[in-house]
Amino acid sequence: MILLDDAQSTAAKPSSRHYESPLHYWRILSTGDNSLDLSATQTCLAQIATALDRGEFVVAALSHPYGH
Helix, strand or coil, rough: CEECCCCCCCCCCCCCCCEECCCCCCCCCCCCCCCHHHHHHHHHHHHHHHECCCCCEECCCCCCHCCC
């Protein structure tokens, strides 16, 4: 289960998202080594592109350090 919580969600206007039984999920944790982190990011994005090519839907939640 994946819950993307929206702080502005209300009972009258719900905007949080709840996903059950995802086919896959990806997660990259920073190692502090830019080369390893770049390689992990490139691998992750390639796998996401493959999922999209198969017609699967992808929900992305990226943390701020991703832009680093």
